Amino acid sequence: MEQVLVAGATGNTGHKIIQLLKSSQYFEPIAMVRKEEQQAQFRAQQVQTVLGDLEKDVSHTMKQIDKVIFAAGSGGKKVEAVDQEGAKKMIQASEKAKVKKFVMLSSMGADQPEQSEELKDYLRAKHEADAYLQASQLNYSIVRPGRLTNDKGLGKIQLSKSLNTQGQISRNDVAQVLVRSLHEAATNKQTFEIIQGDTLIGEAFKDIKQ
Structure with a gap:
C-alpha cells in the first residue's frame, strides 16, 4: 500500500480525505498535524501521524511517503505564509x-485572482502555489x-479545465476527486475545475484532456 501524506488533515475536507484513504485498499493515510x-484523534482511528508546521521546515515529514495531498489552509488568516509559502515548502520537500504524485486542493478563480475583490489575496496565494507546482519536477x-x-x-x-461558470460542490465530493486523482492517470500533470454536476466522478475524468 502506498503511504499518502495529508497536509491539512485536521480540516473539514482533510478529515474526509483521511476517511477515504483509510477505507482504500491502495493507500495508507499519514495525517500531518501541527500540534x-x-x-x-487520529491515533484513536489507528491512523499514523507526523508533526509538521507549514511555517517551518517540513522536509522531515516526507520519510517513506509515496504521494501527497495538500488540503491545508489558513482560513484566510495567513494566506501568504501557509496557503502560498507553506505549499511551496511541501512541494520542495x-x-x-521523489514523491510519485502531489495532489493540490486549490480553488476556482486561482487562475485570475485579480477578478475577485473579496478573495483576491487568498486566490493570489493559491495562484502562486499552483504555478510553483506546475513548474516543479513533480507529477x-x-x-x-x-x-x-x-x-x-x-x-x-461537472469537470473541465475551465468551466466558465460559478457553482458549488460538497466537501465529500471534493475529497473523492482528490483521492481518485492519486491514481487516475488522466489527471497526471493536469489542472482542472469542478462543481456539482450530473456526471459520475469516474466518468468525468475522461473530460479533462478535452
Whole structure:
C-alpha cells in the first residue's frame, strides 16, 4: 500500500480525505498535524501521524511517503505564509523525496485572482502555489473546486479545465476527486475545475484532456 501524506488533515475536507484513504485498499493515510494534542484523534482511528508546521521546515515529514495531498489552509488568516509559502515548502520537500504524485486542493478563480475583490489575496496565494507546482519536477494534479459546502456528497460533478461558470460542490465530493486523482492517470500533470454536476466522478475524468 502506498503511504499518502495529508497536509491539512485536521480540516473539514482533510478529515474526509483521511476517511477515504483509510477505507482504500491502495493507500495508507499519514495525517500531518501541527500540534501534539491533535495526534490523539487520529491515533484513536489507528491512523499514523507526523508533526509538521507549514511555517517551518517540513522536509522531515516526507520519510517513506509515496504521494501527497495538500488540503491545508489558513482560513484566510495567513494566506501568504501557509496557503502560498507553506505549499511551496511541501512541494520542495516532495521533490527532494521523489514523491510519485502531489495532489493540490486549490480553488476556482486561482487562475485570475485579480477578478475577485473579496478573495483576491487568498486566490493570489493559491495562484502562486499552483504555478510553483506546475513548474516543479513533480507529477501533479491541481483540483480547483467551486464554493465548498457541507452537503451530502452526490458522487456526480461537472469537470473541465475551465468551466466558465460559478457553482458549488460538497466537501465529500471534493475529497473523492482528490483521492481518485492519486491514481487516475488522466489527471497526471493536469489542472482542472469542478462543481456539482450530473456526471459520475469516474466518468468525468475522461473530460479533462478535452
